[in-house]
Amino acid sequence: MQIIRTRSEMHSFSALHAGKIGFVPTMGYLHAGHISLVERARAEQSVVVVSIFVNPAQFNDPKDLEKYPVDLDRDFAMLEKAGVDAVFCPARSEVYPNGVPALRMSYDEVMNRLCGAGRPGHFEGVLLVVHNLFMWVRPQRAYFGLKDYQQYLLIKRMATDLELGVEAVGCPLVREADGLAMSSRNVRLTAAGRVAALAISKALFAAAELWRKGETAAAVQAALNSLLTPLQVEYALICDADSLATVLPGAPRPARVVIAVAAFVDGVRLIDNVLLT
Amino acid sequence: MQIIRTRSEMHSFSALHAGKIGFVPTMGYLHAGHISLVERARAEQSVVVVSIFVNPAQFNDPKDLEKYPVDLDRDFAMLEKAGVDAVFCPARSEVYPNGVPALRMSYDEVMNRLCGAGRPGHFEGVLLVVHNLFMWVRPQRAYFGLKDYQQYLLIKRMATDLELGVEAVGCPLVREADGLAMSSRNVRLTAAGRVAALAISKALFAAAELWRKGETAAAVQAALNSLLTPLQVEYALICDADSLATVLPGAPRPARVVIAVAAFVDGVRLIDNVLLT
Numbered sequence: 001m002q003i004i005r006t007r008s009e010m011h012s013f014s015a016l017h018a019g020k021i022g023f024v025p026t027m028g029y030l031h032a033g034h035i036s037l038v039e040r041a042r043a044e045q046s047v048v049v050v051s052i053f054v055n056p057a058q059f060n061d062p063k064d065l066e067k068y069p070v071d072l073d074r075d076f077a078m079l080e081k082a083g084v085d086a087v088f089c090p091a092r093s094e095v096y097p098n099g100v101p102a103l104r105m106s107y108d109e110v111m112n113r114l115c116g117a118g119r120p121g122h123f124e125g126v127l128l129v130v131h132n133l134f135m136w137v138r139p140q141r142a143y144f145g146l147k148d149y150q151q152y153l154l155i156k157r158m159a160t161d162l163e164l165g166v167e168a169v170g171c172p173l174v175r176e177a178d179g180l181a182m183s184s185r186n187v188r189l190t191a192a193g194r195v196a197a198l199a200i201s202k203a204l205f206a207a208a209e210l211w212r213k214g215e216t217a218a219a220v221q222a223a224l225n226s227l228l229t230p231l232q233v234e235y236a237l238i239c240d241a242d243s244l245a246t247v248l249p250g251a252p253r254p255a256r257v258v259i260a261v262a263a264f265v266d267g268v269r270l271i272d273n274v275l276l277t
Numbered sequence: 278m279q280i281i282r283t284r285s286e287m288h289s290f291s292a293l294h295a296g297k298i299g300f301v302p303t304m305g306y307l308h309a310g311h312i313s314l315v316e317r318a319r320a321e322q323s324v325v326v327v328s329i330f331v332n333p334a335q336f337n338d339p340k341d342l343e344k345y346p347v348d349l350d351r352d353f354a355m356l357e358k359a360g361v362d363a364v365f366c367p368a369r370s371e372v373y374p375n376g377v378p379a380l381r382m383s384y385d386e387v388m389n390r391l392c393g394a395g396r397p398g399h400f401e402g403v404l405l406v407v408h409n410l411f412m413w414v415r416p417q418r419a420y421f422g423l424k425d426y427q428q429y430l431l432i433k434r435m436a437t438d439l440e441l442g443v444e445a446v447g448c449p450l451v452r453e454a455d456g457l458a459m460s461s462r463n464v465r466l467t468a469a470g471r472v473a474a475l476a477i478s479k480a481l482f483a484a485a486e487l488w489r490k491g492e493t494a495a496a497v498q499a500a501l502n503s504l505l506t507p508l509q510v511e512y513a514l515i516c517d518a519d520s521l522a523t524v525l526p527g528a529p530r531p532a533r534v535v536i537a538v539a540a541f542v543d544g545v546r547l548i549d550n551v552l553l554t
Contacts, residue, residue: 007440101438104383128438135440161378161405163284163412 001079002086007136010088014138017047017085023139023166025130028052028089029069029184030078033174037143038082040171049137050079051088057100058125064269069187088137095129103128107154113244114150114260115271118234126151127158134164142166147173147181149258149273150244173273175201181272193266196230200261200272203227203236207259208274211238218249224259234262234269241275278356279363284413287365291415294324294362300416300443302407305329305366306346306461307355310451314420315359317448326414327356328365334377335402341546346464365414372406380405384431390521391427391537392548395511403428404435411441419443424450424458426535426550427521450550452478458549470543473507477538477549480504480513484536485551488515495526501536511539511546518552 004010014021022045024037034050041048052075059065072089079087105127110116116123134142142159144152149170156168174182179201180194189197207224215223217238224236238247241256260273281287291298299322301314311327318325329352336342349366356364382404387393393400411419419436421429426447433445451459456478457471466474484501492500494515501513515524518533537550 101434102384102386103435103438104381104385106381106383107379108381109379132440135442157378158380161380163409165412 001076001084003076004086004088005090006094007090010090010136013049013086014136018138019140020046021137021139022048023133023137023142024048024050025133025142025144026050026052027054027068027184028075029071029187030075031174031182031184031186033145033147033182035078035082036174037145037171038079038084040169041141041143042083044169045140047085048083049086049088049139050084051090051133051137053088053090053095053129053133055095055125055129056092057096057128058122060119060121067188069184088133095132100125101128105131105158107157110150110154110157110244113246114235114237114239115262116150118262123151123154127154130155131158131162131164134159134166139166141169143169143171145173146170146275147183147271147273149241149260149275153242153244179205181270183270185268185270188266188268190266193268197265197270199228199231200263200270204259204261204272204274207238208276211257211259211276216249217247217251217253220259221249224261228261228263231263231265234264236261236263241277278353278361280353281363281365282367283371284367287367287413290326290363291413295415296417297323298414298416299325300410300414300419301325301327302410302419302421303327303329304331304345304461305352306348306464307352308451308459308461308463310422310424310459312355312359313451314422314448315356315361317446318418318420319360321446322417324362325360326363326365326416327361328367328410328414330365330367330372330406330410332372332402332406333369334373334405335399337396337398344465346461365410372409377402378405382408382435384434387427387431387434387521390523391512391514391516392539393427395539400428400431404431407432408435408439408441411436411443416443418446420446420448422450423447423552424460424548424550426518426537426552430519430521456482458547460547462545462547465543465545467543470545474542474547476505476508477540477547481536481538481549481551484515485553488534488536488553493526494524494528494530497536498526501538505538505540508540508542511541513538513540518554 022041104124111123152170159166159168210220240254241258256277262271299318381401388400429447436443436445487497517531518535533554539548
């Protein structure tokens with residue numbers, strides 16, 4: 001497994017494997033969710049590149065950036081075992097040699113909803129870094145977990161709208177045995193927080209079940225709110241899965257909905273969702 | 278000279294000539310200013326591609342779009358004579374198969390000044406189409422007239438910040454013998470308007486002369502305003518050539534300034550500038 005630190009090395013590698021690269025961009029501190037993306041990439045492309053870069057441009061809270069867990073040796077071992085061909089882990093100065101650019105890439109409507117409402121500038125930072133990672137890695141396909149559903153939606157649109165020649169593939173959210181959505185942030189939970197956090201997936205599963213049974217948006221929303229009462233909720237919403245617009249009481253049921261939650265447990269921001277199609 | 282109408286043909290052409298392409302994006306109705314860009318491209322790159330596309334995304338005024346002059350046969354003849362290898366002139370449905378995307382690429386500070394202040398959405402539309410033209414044409418270098426100085430500045434920053442691998446080259450503004458900056462829009466001027474429009478370049482030359490002599494920003498601004506009195510002026514400003522911030526009275530003189538004017542003559546919007554370094 002090749003470890004690549006600079007943009008120019010990355011360019012040489014991608015030129016050599018043009019048209020064959022499956023790419024998994026990550027911020028490191030990997031878990032089984034990431035490895036499932038690597039496995040999908042391996043099944044579909046002959047060369048697999050994973051990037052590890054904790055992107056300062058997407059952290060609206062500097063404390064969250066500071067606390068983001070890092071363990072490169074452990075990540076490298078996991079990726080080597082998973083059969084990855086190259087890991088691109090550039091320094092910040094390599095990605096942003098002149099600091100974070102002032103260029104903002106935005107989808108005003110989709111971006112300001114859900115996570116975008118509480119994290120101003122977050123998705124602009126995500127789109128910027130993913131765009132540039134695509135330029136360096138030049139993948140055929142790139143794989144994203146549907147846990148970050150809004151992120152996936154925005155990246156997929158950007159890849160199409162900016163003619164990046166990359167197919168963004170959304171892959172199923174991976175959960176712990178008890179239902180908690182896997183996240184690099186879970187390691188920051190206390191034992192009690194770890195138990196409390198289960199309320200998120202439980203509330204989502206219950207809401208999804210009610211929705212499938214044909215309950216109204218208002219009824220599902222009420223159940224969701226009630227089940228999440230013990231937590232500090234940032235949002236808990238039933239949304240059209242394409243526009244992310246909230247499904248209003250009495251409005252027609254969209255063909256595809258996503259029920260999405262962001263909540264704080266032990267001061268750790270956790271997100272989760274269920275996609276109903 | 279090859280005439281290319283589709284993105285896929287353009288891709289094939291650029292793959293064949295990778296690393297050798299000089300690119301001149303235009304909206305057609307060419308004049309000597311465009312041809313000077315083509316000549317520069319020919320001198321520096323072995324393959325020259327010109328695009329002709331009247332980009333609806335950058336017209337904030339639908340009437341202006343409607344009135345934009347078109348004469349493809351004349352353009353083709355000029356480009357053939359100038360030794361262009363390929364002309365890319367896609368239909369709107371080829372460039373925007375799903376309509377103009379909602380993605381906005383913006384530099385809030387630089388973009389909202391000068392032309393950006395009066396034409397909301399204009400530069401966002403320019404950056405979008407130039408980004409995507411770069412993706413299809415894959416040039417080594419792209420050539421832009423300094424008449425659209427703000428546009429050049431924004432494109433150059435985008436090409437760097439988004440790692441497009443394209444060097445944006447700014448080329449001198451080309452003038453008619455009497456000083457009027459060449460523009461595809463000049464054809465819409467009446468005979469009287471054509472004469473009245475000369476006030477723009479005259480005012481700029483006089484202001485530049487005063488600035489070079491060391492006059493204060495306030496004095497140069499006053500002269501500029503006075504010389505432009507007969508016209509309907511949108512802006513006439515002395516700006517820092519990098520940030521486009523207006524040079525305020527009493528502030529230190531920047532190393533590089535641009536004096537820029539936008540004015541309406543016969544209802545036709547004309548722009549011009551002088552760059553002082």
